[in-house]
Amino acid sequence: MTVRDPTPVPEHPSLEEVYEATPFSEAFWTYVNYIILNIFGWFRDFLRRTRIENRKGSAEYNPSGFVPLYQSYESFYTRNVYQRIADCFNRPIGGVPGGKLDLMERVTEDYNWSFNFTGNKITTINLGSYNYLGFANNNGPIADNVIESIKENGLATASSTQEFGNLKQHRKLESLVAQFLGTEDAIAFGMGFATNALNISSLCGKGCLILSDELNHTSLVLGARLSGAVIKVYKHNDMKHLERLLRDSIVSGQPRTHRPWQKILIIVEGVYSMEGSLCKLPELIELKKKYRAYLYLDEAHSIGAMGSRGRGVVDYWKCDVNDVDVLMGTFTKSFAAAGGYIAGKKELIDHIRINSHACAYAISMSPPVVEQIISVLNLLIDDDETREGRKRINQLAWNTRYFRQRLSKMGFIVYGHPHSPVVPALLYSPSKIAAFNREMLKRGVSVVTVGFPATPLVLGRVRFCLSASHTKEMLDDVLKYAEEVGDLLNMRQSKLNPKKPFHETELIAH
Amino acid sequence: MGSSMTRGDIESLATDFYDLLESFKHAPFYHISFEIFLVLAVIWLVFFRKPRAIEKKLTEREKQELIDEWQPEPLVPPVDPNHPALNVRVLDGIVGKTVEIDGKKSLNFATFNFLNFVGNSRISEKAIQAVQKYGVGSCGPRGFYGTIDIHLELEERLAKFFNCEEGIIYSYGFSTIASIIPAYSKRNDILFVDEGVHYAIQKGVEASRSHVKWFKHNDIQDLERLLAEQEVLDKKNPKKARTIRRFLIIEGLYVNYGDICPLPRMVELKYKYKYRIFIDESVSFGTIGQTGRGVTEYYDIDRQKIDLISSSLEYSIGSIGGFAVGSSFVVDHQRLSAQGYCFSASLPPLLAAAAIEALNIMEEQSTPLFETIMSKSKRLHKKLLSIKGYSVMGDEISPLKHLRLANALNTIGRLEEIVQFAQTRDITITVARYLTDEHLLPEPSIRLILNVEMTDEELEFLCTVLQEALVKVTS
Numbered sequence: 005m006t007v008r009d010p011t012p013v014p015e016h017p018s019l020e021e022v023y024e025a026t027p028f029s030e031a032f033w034t035y036v037n038y039i040i041l042n043i044f045g046w047f048r049d050f051l052r053r054t055r056i057e058n059r060k061g062s063a064e065y066n067p068s069g070f071v072p073l074y075q076s077y078e079s080f081y082t083r084n085v086y087q088r089i090a091d092c093f094n095r096p097i098g099g100v101p102g103g104k105l106d107l108m109e110r111v112t113e114d115y116n117w118s119f120n121f122t123g124n125k126i127t128t129i130n131l132g133s134y135n136y137l138g139f140a141n142n143n144g145p146i147a148d149n150v151i152e153s154i155k156e157n158g159l160a161t162a163s164s165t166q167e168f169g170n171l172k173q174h175r176k177l178e179s180l181v182a183q184f185l186g187t188e189d190a191i192a193f194g195m196g197f198a199t200n201a202l203n204i205s206s207l208c209g210k211g212c213l214i215l216s217d218e219l220n221h222t223s224l225v226l227g228a229r230l231s232g233a234v235i236k237v238y239k240h241n242d243m244k245h246l247e248r249l250l251r252d253s254i255v256s257g258q259p260r261t262h263r264p265w266q267k268i269l270i271i272v273e274g275v276y277s278m279e280g281s282l283c284k285l286p287e288l289i290e291l292k293k294k295y296r297a298y299l300y301l302d303e304a305h306s307i308g309a310m311g312s313r314g315r316g317v318v319d320y321w322k323c324d325v326n327d328v329d330v331l332m333g334t335f336t337k338s339f340a341a342a343g344g345y346i347a348g349k350k351e352l353i354d355h356i357r358i359n360s361h362a363c364a365y366a367i368s369m370s371p372p373v374v375e376q377i378i379s380v381l382n383l384l385i386d387d388d389e390t391r392e393g394r395k396r397i398n399q400l401a402w403n404t405r406y407f408r409q410r411l412s413k414m415g416f417i418v419y420g421h422p423h424s425p426v427v428p429a430l431l432y433s434p435s436k437i438a439a440f441n442r443e444m445l446k447r448g449v450s451v452v453t454v455g456f457p458a459t460p461l462v463l464g465r466v467r468f469c470l471s472a473s474h475t476k477e478m479l480d481d482v483l484k485y486a487e488e489v490g491d492l493l494n495m496r497q498s499k500l501n502p503k504k505p506f507h508e509t510e511l512i513a514h
Numbered sequence: 515m516g517s518s519m520t521r522g523d524i525e526s527l528a529t530d531f532y533d534l535l536e537s538f539k540h541a542p543f544y545h546i547s548f549e550i551f552l553v554l555a556v557i558w559l560v561f562f563r564k565p566r567a568i569e570k571k572l573t574e575r576e577k578q579e580l581i582d583e584w585q586p587e588p589l590v591p592p593v594d595p596n597h598p599a600l601n602v603r604v605l606d607g608i609v610g611k612t613v614e615i616d617g618k619k620s621l622n623f624a625t626f627n628f629l630n631f632v633g634n635s636r637i638s639e640k641a642i643q644a645v646q647k648y649g650v651g652s653c654g655p656r657g658f659y660g661t662i663d664i665h666l667e668l669e670e671r672l673a674k675f676f677n678c679e680e681g682i683i684y685s686y687g688f689s690t691i692a693s694i695i696p697a698y699s700k701r702n703d704i705l706f707v708d709e710g711v712h713y714a715i716q717k718g719v720e721a722s723r724s725h726v727k728w729f730k731h732n733d734i735q736d737l738e739r740l741l742a743e744q745e746v747l748d749k750k751n752p753k754k755a756r757t758i759r760r761f762l763i764i765e766g767l768y769v770n771y772g773d774i775c776p777l778p779r780m781v782e783l784k785y786k787y788k789y790r791i792f793i794d795e796s797v798s799f800g801t802i803g804q805t806g807r808g809v810t811e812y813y814d815i816d817r818q819k820i821d822l823i824s825s826s827l828e829y830s831i832g833s834i835g836g837f838a839v840g841s842s843f844v845v846d847h848q849r850l851s852a853q854g855y856c857f858s859a860s861l862p863p864l865l866a867a868a869a870i871e872a873l874n875i876m877e878e879q880s881t882p883l884f885e886t887i888m889s890k891s892k893r894l895h896k897k898l899l900s901i902k903g904y905s906v907m908g909d910e911i912s913p914l915k916h917l918r919l920a921n922a923l924n925t926i927g928r929l930e931e932i933v934q935f936a937q938t939r940d941i942t943i944t945v946a947r948y949l950t951d952e953h954l955l956p957e958p959s960i961r962l963i964l965n966v967e968m969t970d971e972e973l974e975f976l977c978t979v980l981q982e983a984l985v986k987v988t989s
Contacts, residue, residue: 062679062842065818070788071759073698074847082850094849096661101653108663133653133660134859142649150650151642158608158633159641159868160834163625166599166947168613172606194834195686197858202688202717207589222857230721254584255577267586295581298589329589336859340651342685355590358599364949365713366688367626367828372641373862376650452658 021241021281021421026432026462027497034433034462041434045084049076081456089438090116092453098125102140103473105130105450128450129478131468134337136309136425137396138473139380141340146379153375161368165357169368177374180381181345185315186325189354190347192377193362194369196304196334197223199344202361204271204300205231207330211266213253215246215297217283219276224302228271234259240279243287246270250295268297274306274317274333278459278467280420280428282310285321289328298329308338309425314384314397320423341376343369396472400425403470407479411468414487415496415503419465427468429486429495436493437464443492447485598930599947603937608633611965613942620937621972623962624944628801628887628913629876630967631832637871644867652860656849660860668866669837671873676807677817678839682848685861687826690836691794692718693854694824695763697847698792699724703759706740706789708732709954712769715794716953719763728953731771734779737762741787760789766798766809770946770956772908772915774802777813781820790821800830801913806876806884830876833869835861887913887966890973894964897977903984913964916946917980918957923988926958932983933960939979 051057064073091112099106109124133140141147153173163169174192181190193199204227208214212233216224218240228235236253238246250268257264270292272283283301292299303316311319316333318325325331331347346356357363383393404425412418417430431437437453444451455464468482487506490496496503538546572580593600606614610633613622631637644664654660665683672681684690695718699705703724707715710731719726727744729736748755762784764775775793784791795808803811808825810817817823822845824838838845848855876883888911895910898917908915918924929945936943946961964973 062846064843065841066790066821067785070790071756073759073790073844086850093657094661095659096663096666097659098663099647100649101651101659102649105659130659132658135653140649140651140653142646147645147649150645154638154641154645154864156607158610158832159638159865160632160828160832161605161609161625162627162632162828162832163609163944164947166602167944168603168605168609168622168624168942170602170604171609172604175604195689195854195858197854198686198689201692222853226721226853230717251577251581255572255580264584265586267589296584296586298586334859336651336653340649340653342651342859342862351593352590354593354595354600358593358597359949361713361717361949362688363599364947366686367834370834370862370865372645372864373650450659 021419022500023419024417024498024500026430027499030430030432030497031462034464037433037435038461041085045080048084049080085434087116089434089441091119092438092441095450096121100140100142101130101133101135103130103135103138103471103475103478104128105133107445107450126445126448128445128448129474129482130450131470131474131482132450132452133471134305134469135340135471135473136305136338136400136469137314137340137380137384138399138471139338139340139376139396140473146376149379150372150375153372157371159372160370163367164365165363165368171368171371171374173371173374173378174368177369177378177381178345180378180385182347184381184385185318185331185347187331187347188350189352190345191353191356191360191363192335192343192345192369192374193360194343194366194373196336196342196344198362198366199332199334199346200224200227200302201230202227202366203332203346203356204228204269205361206356206359207231207298207300208233208267208269211258211263213265213268215249215253215268215270217241217272217276219279220271220273221277221302221304224271224273233269240276241281241284243284243291246288247291250291250297254295268295269300270297271300271302274301274303275310275421275424275426277305277426278428278454278465280418280424280426280467282306282317282320282421282424285317285323285328289323293327299327300330301328301332303331303333304344305337305426306424307333308380308384308397309400310423312397312401313387314338314393335373335377339377339380341373341380343373343377400470400472403472403474403479406476407468407470407483410483410506410509411486412498412501413504413509414483414490414506415498415501416486416490417495417498425470427470428465429468431464431466431493431495432462434464436495437466439493440466440489440495443489444485447488449482449485598945611967615937615942618940620940620942621968621976622942622965623968623976624942626797626829626914626963627832627965628830628963629832629872629883630965631830631872631875634832634872634875636875637832637868640871641864641868644864648863650862650864652862654860655856655858656860657856662860662863662866664863664866664870665860668870668873671870672837673839675873675877676823676839678823678845679842680845681837681839682845682852682855683827683861683866684836684838684852684854685834685858686854687796687828687834687836688714689854689858690826690838691715691792691796691824692721693852694792694822694838694848695719695761696722696853697851698844699759699761702757703761704744705761705763706737707763708765708768708775710768710771710956711763711765711794711953712796713949713952715763715765731768731954732773732776734776734783737780738783741783741789745787760787762789762791764791764793766793766795767802767909767912767914769797769914770916770948772912774798774809774812774909774912777809777815781815784819791819792822792824793820794824796824796826796829796836797912797914799825800876801884801887802911804884805880806830827865827869831869831872833865833872835865835869883966887964890966890968891915891964893970894962894973894976897973898962898980901977901981901984903988904980907959913966915962915964916956916959917962918959919984919987924958928987929958929960931987932980935983935986936979939982941976941979 161169200223669681822840
């Protein structure tokens, strides 16, 4: 891994995010696209129902008389839109999800209803995995530590944290996480999704109010629902709307009884994975102090990836970590492991230890996974510029700025914050989602393209996930291919950055 | 704008007015009295009726006052520093048949390590090979390059082991059943759930927002009663009944009770009342049945009749994660609808490799291994029954048993004393931990778990220590 620019990149945390308006022609043709798909969908469903066409997929085993397990209209979208482009998703890999990926080649004889493996492996540049700091590795000192840990501590404890699932390693991990983030204490869990879904109910219950950003992840929405609190959603990153909601809610109290709220919790994410945007942390902290609310920050994608020291958005915005009441994050993305954590004051963590569903019932984290995180944390805590941790953070920051600037200059409509390593470029229509994915794969790049329902109907996109393990050469190749495919699909339609060819977009300054 | 009125206009106005007065004179009496009444009514409405209080909108100043006055509760309530969750024992090394606490080794009857696969060298070797091939994390959800060939292999192996069409794996045991139930059962549907199911199932049921009908633990009569009641409602409204899905959610072997569900009768009722059966075999997989295939094997029931079997890789298999097996028709739906599958990173490959090797061992050792664990469970059960003063809950072939003090002596305090005493004699046992908001909080108990490699002497030693503890606590 070579570092282009070894000095830390200067930061301008006040940079604005730009969301270019959808070109009218794109919106129009996208709707036409959906209409055509719907018409074909109805027609094919009709053929299937009248048995003119054989129904693919499996059938119910139970005798008749049972209420159908699935309503046919619920899976209309799956059968008629998703199935056509199913080869773009769930692609199996055969090796480390690092900077380069070994995809297992698969072919389909029946239009994506079933796949067969040819046995070949295709090596591609990997812009799809969440490997921000490039720690996904099967050799090296960290892998050696992991192997040692398997021999010393086994693979699992088969007991919950409240019973006998605590090893010395788990305690070490928790104190390292607290040290890394600068909080009093921390607690770790085996799954990031479950960390949100199972712990929000220990913080809020009936009589509380949760103010949740529009684009929050499913785990946050599920956690909020399970808690039983009243949930109000505010427009994405719209601080004025949030303030209005806060004022109106405090004034009118709980619905119907008008009793005052027990507490108000604002739930935001550090980096939003589909938009690439950052939360506006300084304004959020100001609002929460003004109205005495509590702030829950989910740093799944930003921990390790944002901030000059890799400590996440709190580091990036240069805020005080004690102003955020609950810091949550996952170990899956920047640490190349699995699991999640919650950090904050000691009382908070003690309360979670006693009341969390995960602590009482779920099996504690697997020791080799814990060792992987400990090894990565040891590297990242080290503030020395010449050491591995800082080099990777700087490399990621450089890659982010480089890639984003050149991509925008080439005329792609790119969303998100200029410093976020998640780079969505807009495709709009479902056909382009499939086409971009397949064309890039032909050229040896694996990307993630998403459409409805993960994004709004018209705003299908390709989401590049940058990594510190990408070299400048890899990024240049990707950009060149993107230029080709972008022309093929007529994607380079930005009016703010009228399209320039690749060689003219050479980076001059940050 | 002045309108000039001509003399003719004034004259016609006067004429009209005169005509009006004349018409009054000629009108019938009832007409005039009615008109007078109306006029009086209007005067009363306008001047004399008490106005209804209209709520005035709050002024900005009042709103600001309310905002300034509002004080939230602290984020978390004060914590009891003596709570057992804050004073857990920290272990060192492999949590296998023996555990090391504070430098001393003790026999482990507390962790869910039924087949003693934790620390097994064959399994560890395969996991090490997986690290050398794949690294540790999978860095993505299944939909976006997080599907690794080893996941597909594990799913196939699990499906083959159970002789089902398809399998699906999850990266966390708790989330498995908690994600499966809401994927199939929605707001309109009905869930018949045993009261004694464990917490993860309760959370899954809550997340589904369906109508829940709890029946008494393992009580078939109660279940039949609920089903009959529902049938009556269905007959009243057959059109609606045709859109309501019904599910029966049970466990093979209940974690909170140690007893086995009465599956044959439930399968009979399935065809009578037309519901689908989802069994959670977290504990019964790898412990019950001649070849470890769970309650369906124990009762010799055709697995095709069960719609979905979900289980955990964290108990007998000694890895991390969970899985579900069934027909493709049922299981495939989860790949797009189960939240814990779609929106979460996939299982680290080393843990999947460990699970495959554990399955290999289970298949190689097969009947001898499972007959051993069932017979040892029976022996332990007999030994425990012979200690006066304890009541033992659980089936005799179940390797998981709940031990309680007889009569009113059964308190958490006394059970904790027993646990502490046992630790001083190098036996590790645990009080079963629950959260207070369980649907049906079980009585305090010590959850004893049998490891298949415990020898008869060790089981005898356990009973001796339990006897001594009883004496100490009740004196």
